[in-house]
Structures are given as C-alpha cells and as structure tokens.
Amino acid sequence: MVVRSVIRRWCSVLAFLPLAGCATMQDVHYEATQKLRTECAFLHFCWCSDEWIDSDYAKGWKAGYLDVLTGGDGQPPLVAPRCYWAPSQILKHGDQKRHDWYVGFQDGAMMASVEPDTHYVKIWNPTPTVQPAAYSEPASVPTTSEPHPAPPSTAPALKPMPDTTGSDWNSSGKEPAIPFDSNLPPVPEKPEAIQ
Secondary structure, three states, X not given: OHHHHHHHHHHHHHHHHHHOOHHHHHHHHHHHHHHHHHHHHHHHHHHHOOOOOOHHHHHHHHHHHHHHHOOOOOOOOOOOOHHHOOHHHHHHHOOHHHHHHHHHHHHHHHHHHOOXXXXXXXXXXXXXXXXXXXXXXXXXXXXXOOOOOOOOOOOOOOOXXXXXXXXXXXXXXXXXXXXXXXXXXXXXXXXXXXX
16 A cells, blocks of 8 residues: 555656756756855855844845845845734834845845856857958058057147236246235234134
C-alpha cells in the first residue's frame, strides 16, 4: 500500500516534469542566486554597522536590495507588505514598524544601486581599428596627424573696463579707488567698540 502511493507520487512528478522547461529552472536558479546575494550583502552590511538593526528594517533592506538587484527601479511600493496591516500591530506600535520597513527598503535599494548590473546582457563594443587606405593620396596634399584649426570666432570682443584711477589697474600695488556714492554711510576712521 505504501509502495503504491510512493509510485503514484513519483509518476505524477514525472508526468509534470516536461512542463517544467529549462526557462523555469533557470528562473528558479536566478531567483535563488539573487536571494543568496541579498543575504550575503545584508550580513556584510550588519557586520560593518555599529548600530542595532531592527527586524523590520532588515526585512525592508532585503526587499529593496533584491528589487534593484533583479532589475527594479528601487522605488518602494505604495502599500507596505501584508504583515503591517494587522490592526493589533498598528494599535500597539503605530506606524513605527512600517516606517522602519520603508527606511530599510530605501537603504537597501541605494546599496544595491552601487553594485554592478548583472541581469542584462552586455553588448560587446570593440575599439575601432584603422584600416589602411586602399588608394594612395596625391603628393600635393600634405598629410599631417594634427587636427585642422578651428575657424575664427564670430563672438563680439569684450570692451575693456574704464579706468577709474587714471592708470593701469593695480599697477601701483594698491586697489583702485571706488567711486563715491552719496547714498552710503561714511566709513569710520577706526572701528567702534562692541558693547
């Protein structure tokens, strides 16, 4: 009796095995690999942190890190996870646990954004090589490796500032005199004492 139930289970597994294609197995492997990378990054983050890390912050950190690592944009969801919906939890802790989760999500997403992007195929872009010319240039054209000079500028020239001292600016080593303005208060000879 036990042998028959085991054989039936194995036959049902073998019957559904063709439905689980290579893409499904690759997706499972990819997701497991990214979750493992998230756990390792969080352990490294905890090891480097001097403060106590709350469990809600840790859940949010892992969720944000995994979101960016798997191609997400790093924006937290509008609605917090279901575990923060319970009325008893809201009455007991208020919004603190949900807030900790959101802060953790944003920190985890920020940490993952500095990691190299591994979930897109990179296009190989080799440096272009210079092919030798198939023809010979005429001898009258000079060949130089220097670039052509830029055309002259058509911008208007700047006018020099008018000289207020009657000589070149700062030629005597002193600063030029500032024109007197009658709206300004007089400059005291020596500073006044602070009272």
